[in-house]
């Protein structure tokens with residue numbers, strides 16, 4: 001019988017997917033843009049990062065702490081999210097026309113790049129080595145369910161920022177709403193190797 005579970009991306013692929021699309025949004029932010037565009041891009045990035053950090057803290061990090069609780073990468077992961085939240089709070093209270101807005105955006109980008117590098121070279125490979133495929137898929141489904149709960153109350157704000165910032169399809173991917181399309185894409189190589 002056809003199973004919807006098979007359509008669900010693993011938690012590790014979802015995390016990589018979120019990282020890629022936050023980076024795409026960072027790359028759209030340049031110093032020469034109009035303040036309204038800068039603010040919309042900044043807010044899209046901040047919202048996507050907040051949702052991603054909450055999902056990792058609630059669903060991914062507790063599992064990793066059980067597997068390798070004394071690993072320095074998992075120990076510093078949540079404090080790094082909190083540092084990121086402090087930069088986000090300062091960014092939100094800074095006008096986009098203020099030169100400090102660019103400085104804070106670059107600080108956030110640098111922090112996120114370091115953090116993402118640690119996750120993608122340590123935590124995600126460790127999770128894939130230590131957990132069975134079924135468990136990775138099950139955690140991916142839990143992440144999708146929780147993401148919908150977190151995104152729904154913010155849908156209006158997200159749509160408004162998307163209209164000013166960039167194309168709707170990119171924003172949908174930043175927030176992981178396109179997860180089903182991604183899952184379908186991932187099915188192709190799996191079937192080919194079946």
Ligand SMILES: [Fe+2]
Pocket residue numbers: 053056077081115119
């Ligand atoms: Fe993280």
Ligand SMILES: [Fe+2]
Pocket residue numbers: 015019052056116119
């Ligand atoms: Fe992450």
